[in-house]
Amino acid sequence: MADPKYANLPGLAPDDEPDTYETDDRPEAEQDLWIEDESENVEKLHVSTSEAFEKFKDKNLDGKKADFSDRLRRGRNTGYAARTGQWELAGEGQPETVVQKYQRLQLELQQLDQEIADLQSGLKPDSGAEERSAAQLGSEMDALHGHLAEVNLEQLLGAQVLSELGDPQGALRSKLEQQLSQLAGGAGGAVTKPASGAGDASATYELHLRPEKARAQQAAALGELEKRLERMERAVGAAPDKMSRLSAETRQRSLLSAVAALSSKVALLEPATLEAAEARLQALHQRMNQLSEQRQAGVDAEKMTKISELHELMQRTAGVQGELPVILDRLTSLQGLHDHALNFSRSLTQLEAAQQKIDAGLGQGEARLAQVQADCAASLSTLTKGLDALTARLDAVKK
16 A cells, blocks of 8 residues: 555545556557658569579589689689589480580589599498599599680680570571561562572572551650650659769760760770780889889999998008097097087187177277267367457456
8 A cells, every 4th residue: 555645646546546657659550650762763672482493493503523722733623513404415316516515525524523423432441443543533534624614615606606506496597587687678668579599499588568567666666765765864863963963973964975985984894995904004014113123223233332332431441440449438538528618619709709799889989988078179179269259358348
């Protein structure tokens, strides 16, 4: 039970009433929930598990031969072996393409590697010859793997030739479509019947162009252009700060000039441009090394000159080196006398300066005294003359 002295205080409920607490917050159902901003400039990535599973379904990653160390070895260091999709081998009696032969060699090397690994794991301890042969086969397999890894078909043949070898029918179809598009562009929408050669091996193509289809394609091209313009407007926007920022970065006022400037900067990242820049940097580095070596040679020559001069000086003073300690002790003992003489010399210099000042003052006093004496003599003569004249006048008056 609460203390009765607090019973009548304001703001406190009696004992028979439950305690209640009030707050300014609204109930959770009435509170404003945080809403995420929906902006077109913010790209949201929606990851689908089913799409990701389908994308990585047929892909395998083998890390048995991965070696990311910097150890020196005869073969090349290999990373993860990634196998994507299914490899289709040619049937019996059918000619193989370059890509199919390359894939078959990779598959056979992997199978042989697995068989050698199984053989090494199943060897008995007393089978030394078989163990050596298995180890030799393993080293040869590593060399074959390194040689096969160095063979890059895309770099040797090119992406276009590799795609034609991988899918000859598709390459032939695309080539035929390209020729038909060229014929359609040259005919200007009319029916063309070009004949290639004569005889039994001749072939005739008939191309029928429909104006409706041409207009639909033109409308589709215009729609695609409008979509691109719309995306460009959304990217740039109507706010002047974005355009001013782009102009400040590229130093161009128009959007086309800014895009051209950005394209030129991106073109600098091409492999050919990077190789040329790397070659120039290497030449500059070699030139800087040559200049550094020349400067170092000049500095070394200057040092050697100073060292030779110091050596000659030491040779000239070799006869008096034994007397140097005695001379040093004598100079050390005479240091106090030298300091006293220096102080006396300073005091004498100050005294001479004061004497010169006094002499100058006396000279000025003598000049002033001579001037005063001359003035007094002139005044006395003038006074004497005046008294004589006065006396003469008094005498004249008395007579």
